[in-house]
Amino acid sequence: MPPEIETAETAQVESARRRKTRDRLIDAAYEVFAETGVHAASVEMISERAGFTRGAFYSNFATKEELFFALAERENRIRFERLQEGVDVILPQVGEAALTERSLGELVTRFLELQSDDRRWCIVQSEFKLLAMRNAQVAASYVAYQRNFLEQLTEQIDAAVGSVGLRFTIEPIEAIGIIVNLYESAMQAAILEGDDGDSVSAPPLARAALPALVHALTEPIS
Amino acid sequence: MPPEIETAETAQVESARRRKTRDRLIDAAYEVFAETGVHAASVEMISERAGFTRGAFYSNFATKEELFFALAERENRIRFERLQEGVDVILPQVGEAALTERSLGELVTRFLELQSDDRRWCIVQSEFKLLAMRNAQVAASYVAYQRNFLEQLTEQIDAAVGSVGLRFTIEPIEAIGIIVNLYESAMQAAILEGDDGDSVSAPPLARAALPALVHALTEPIS
CATH class of the missing domain: 1.10.357 (Tetracycline Repressor; domain 2)
Known part of the structure; x- marks a missing residue:
C-alpha cells in the first residue's frame, strides 16, 4: 500500500475518533447542565462525566x-x-x-x-x-x-x-x-x-x- | 390619656418601623439579586446589605x-x-x-x-x-x-x-x-x-x- 493512502486512512480513523470524543463530551455536558444548572456546571464535571481528562476537553473545546x-x-x-x-x-x-x-x-x-x-x-x-x-x-x-x-x-x-x-x-x-x-x-x-x-x-x-x-x-x- | 389610645399609637409606630425594615430589606435584596444573581444571593448577604441581622430578616420574611x-x-x-x-x-x-x-x-x-x-x-x-x-x-x-x-x-x-x-x-x-x-x-x-x-x-x-x-x-x- 502506498504511504499516502495509509496516511489518508489514519487521518480518517483519527477524525472519526475525534468526532466520537466530541459527541461524548456534548452528551456529558447536556446531562451535567440539566442536573446541576448551566451556571454551576464546570469543565471538570463535564470531562469526568464523559470519562476524559480536562486535557481531552480542552483539545476539543476552548470553553x-x-x-x-x-x-x-x-x-x-x-x-x-x-x-x-x-x-x-x-x-x-x-x-x-x-x-x-x-x-x-x-x-x-x-x-x-x-x-x-x-x-x-x-x-x-x-x-x-x-x-x-x-x-x-x-x-x-x-x-x-x-x-x-x-x-x-x-x-x-x-x-x-x-x-x-x-x-x-x-x-x-x-x-x-x-x-x-x-x-x-x-x-x-x-x-x-x-x-x-x-x-x-x-x-x-x-x-x-x-x-x-x-x-x-x-x-x-x- | 387612656391606655387603649396609647396602645394604638404604639402599634402605629411599631407598624411604621416594621414597614421601613421590610422596605430596606426589599431594597437590599434587589441590589444583591442584581449584582450576584438570584441563585447565589443569600439571606446573609441581603441582611448585611440592609444593615440588619439575620434575625431581623426572619422576623419579616420566611425565605x-x-x-x-x-x-x-x-x-x-x-x-x-x-x-x-x-x-x-x-x-x-x-x-x-x-x-x-x-x-x-x-x-x-x-x-x-x-x-x-x-x-x-x-x-x-x-x-x-x-x-x-x-x-x-x-x-x-x-x-x-x-x-x-x-x-x-x-x-x-x-x-x-x-x-x-x-x-x-x-x-x-x-x-x-x-x-x-x-x-x-x-x-x-x-x-x-x-x-x-x-x-x-x-x-x-x-x-x-x-x-x-x-x-x-x-x-x-x-
Whole structure:
C-alpha cells in the first residue's frame, strides 16, 4: 500500500475518533447542565462525566460556552429535521381550497404534535441565555447564534406558509420570533405547573394559543 | 390619656418601623439579586446589605423566595400605575374616528415611551423564574403570582383597548400573555446586544414589532 493512502486512512480513523470524543463530551455536558444548572456546571464535571481528562476537553473545546454552542447546534438540527418531516408529510395533504381559521388551526396542531418533549432543552437553553445576559463576550456569541437559528427557521417556515397559500402580515422573521417566544414560554409554563407531560406532545398552552396566533399573523395570498 | 389610645399609637409606630425594615430589606435584596444573581444571593448577604441581622430578616420574611415576591409586588405596582397614567393621559386624546393601522401604531408607541428602563428587573425576574423551574414548591407560588399579574394586566389593558373601539381577536388573557412575552424577549435582546439604552425608553425590538402585533391581535368592535 502506498504511504499516502495509509496516511489518508489514519487521518480518517483519527477524525472519526475525534468526532466520537466530541459527541461524548456534548452528551456529558447536556446531562451535567440539566442536573446541576448551566451556571454551576464546570469543565471538570463535564470531562469526568464523559470519562476524559480536562486535557481531552480542552483539545476539543476552548470553553464550556463553546461546548454549549456545539450542543445547541446538534439540538437545533434535530428540530429542523423534525419540522421538515412535517412539511414533507403534512403539507402535501392540504387541498387546493383556501384554509379556514379552523383548518389552519388543525394544521398547526398537527405540527405541534410532531414535537417531542423539550423541557430539558428548554431549561438548559434558558439558563444559558441568562448566563449570556451577564457576560458581554458570551452575549455577542449568543446573539449571533440566535440570529442564525431564527433566520434558518424563518426560511423553512416562510416557505411552508407560502406553499399553503398564506403569507405573514408582518415581517416573517418578526412573526417567527413571536411564535418561538410563545412556544418557549408555554414550555416554561408547563415546567412551572409541574405538568409531567408525555414524551410526544407540545405544551398545553402552545396547543391552545399557537393556532390562534398563527391565524392572526397570516393572510391569504391575494 | 387612656391606655387603649396609647396602645394604638404604639402599634402605629411599631407598624411604621416594621414597614421601613421590610422596605430596606426589599431594597437590599434587589441590589444583591442584581449584582450576584438570584441563585447565589443569600439571606446573609441581603441582611448585611440592609444593615440588619439575620434575625431581623426572619422576623419579616420566611425565605429569600418570599422576599422576592414582596419585591415583585412592589415593582409590578409601579408598572401598573405608570400604565394607568398612560391610559388617563393618552387615551382621552384619541378622537372618535376609527383607528387605522398607523394611528394604532402611534398609540402603542406612545405607551412604550412611558416605560422606563427595565433591564435590571428583567434579569432578576428571569433568574427567579428559572430558579422556580427547578424547585416545585417555589414553582407553585410563581405560577400563582404570574397568573395574578396577568389577570390584573389583562383587566387594565382590555378596558383601555375597548375604550378606543377595539377588541382582541383571541382570548384577552392569551393576547396579553403574548404581548408580555414579546416585551420581555425584546428587553432580553437589548441586554444581550449590549444596548446601554437610555433610562426612558422601551427596547428597540419592542418599538418595532409591538405595534404590528397589537394590530394583528385586535379588530374594531363592529
